[in-house]
Amino acid sequence: MVDYRIDRRSGIPAYVQIVRQTERALRMGVLRVGDRLPTAREVVAATAINPNTVFRAYRDLEQAGLVRSRRGLGTFVTRSLARPGAEDDSPLRADLADWVARARSAGLERDDVLALVAVALDAYETHGRERHEHEPHAQDPGDPGRRQEDDA
Amino acid sequence: MVDYRIDRRSGIPAYVQIVRQTERALRMGVLRVGDRLPTAREVVAATAINPNTVFRAYRDLEQAGLVRSRRGLGTFVTRSLARPGAEDDSPLRADLADWVARARSAGLERDDVLALVAVALDAYETHGRERHEHEPHAQDPGDPGRRQEDDA
Amino acid sequence: MVDYRIDRRSGIPAYVQIVRQTERALRMGVLRVGDRLPTAREVVAATAINPNTVFRAYRDLEQAGLVRSRRGLGTFVTRSLARPGAEDDSPLRADLADWVARARSAGLERDDVLALVAVALDAYETHGRERHEHEPHAQDPGDPGRRQEDDA
Amino acid sequence: MVDYRIDRRSGIPAYVQIVRQTERALRMGVLRVGDRLPTAREVVAATAINPNTVFRAYRDLEQAGLVRSRRGLGTFVTRSLARPGAEDDSPLRADLADWVARARSAGLERDDVLALVAVALDAYETHGRERHEHEPHAQDPGDPGRRQEDDA
DNA sequence: GTGGTCTAGACCACA
């Protein structure tokens, strides 16, 4: 079950926060095709935001083709964003956990970490790709896709 | 020089994007005490947003004590957010660059990476801290600070 | 300028009525790329529906790629649905006007006419296509496309 | 036998779709006085909607005086909306079929045709009536009746 | 009970 956390001081619209947290849950495999999202009432109880706002977020997700709302039944996941390589037990995740622990232990705050990651991603997308790649793979090197606003 | 990039589709207010990008530049040491922020005119030229929106962002930064506007001269950084350990040539950054390259090469998109990092941070803050810490340090483990909404 | 007419007894949600009337105006060339839709306030003044409802309709149109809302400026047409053959002075339109006049003069109400047209369209899509076609043309015969609920 | 088609993406309540399709069948003479409407069970099997929704539609039709539900027997048509001039073999219908074929062959989509017809009806009701009428008839020109929302 | 529409109204973002 996803549990949404709304940060009212963040300046990010609550409905955007719900959309993004849902997408993240889809990417991480926390939500799978067929799963039911929490009902508007449940989200309201958990987050103290208005049902209309939840509804707005779910509608956006529906238009993105990720979920389907069925009146009287609930809202269900229709498409996964899960990626192989992002599983719970993958070496990538274990190594990341180690790195995060080192970074935090070295005195970096959460936001420092996020800033570093954003910069590292930018660097990779701009010029790092070639430096690191020793064998070609299926990635489209020209189109980084619709970037989520991670830090802006 | 910071160059702001405004993503109009992100749903995040433009002025919030400017504030966050500025904070990130401060954290990364891209902006240092005494540096001048781009003028509203420059930002307008680069981003096609209204100067009032830039002023609004700079006002917020000033209230946060990070910059100081001096009439007729410009807006100047008054406080750094740079962290030791986040320097350009730090091992942390090199290791992160490697990890990012592996993740991207494994087929993960930018957003997948950001989701993984957010989850790793959450895990660290919740229960990973003890597991990974072998020697105590000065961080107050109870106060992660005013968290930037990274993923919401 | 489009002027929306909301029929509150029709059972069709007001926002759907606005969306459809806008699409119709685009099809008929009444609205063209670059044109500004009436502001929410103007629609409210003309129709006595709530600004939020107008907003909802315009957002749907935006997500359909037909218009673009710009804060502080208004909402603008970005894509035309105009079809050659549907111009004001086309023979098709003149002949239709004659037919409508005959039908109405024969005692058929507006709804009778609409029912007849719907049936004629169904018949054409099902089996009439071949009967009437003497020479092939570019139409895709298999996919009638996303049918607008005309009569349901 | 009417067979209802529910378009869930249309935004029009399912029960309204049933009511309208029934009315259309009555207008076209597809349903006649004494005919039995499909049972809720049959509609459910064909459309996957809830029986309560069918009942709701039939209740509306009954209140409009068009049908009568007889417990245990079914729901029967009690009033026709058929119009002379709309028969299967009428010249009006043949001419309309030809016009529709021309329009579709010219590249107009179903929705284009519906938009054209709606506009032609509007034009006729507004000012075309006089232009086209050469002999008076029994229609009350002032009362177009309860217009069905065709396009809204 | 669950989703969906609509309203009135406050307040914010942007030009």
Place this chain on the structure above:
DNA sequence: GTGGTCTAGACCACA
């Protein structure tokens, strides 16, 4: 001034 978010609350549609 124009669009956009959010709330509270009424009421409807559907299962």
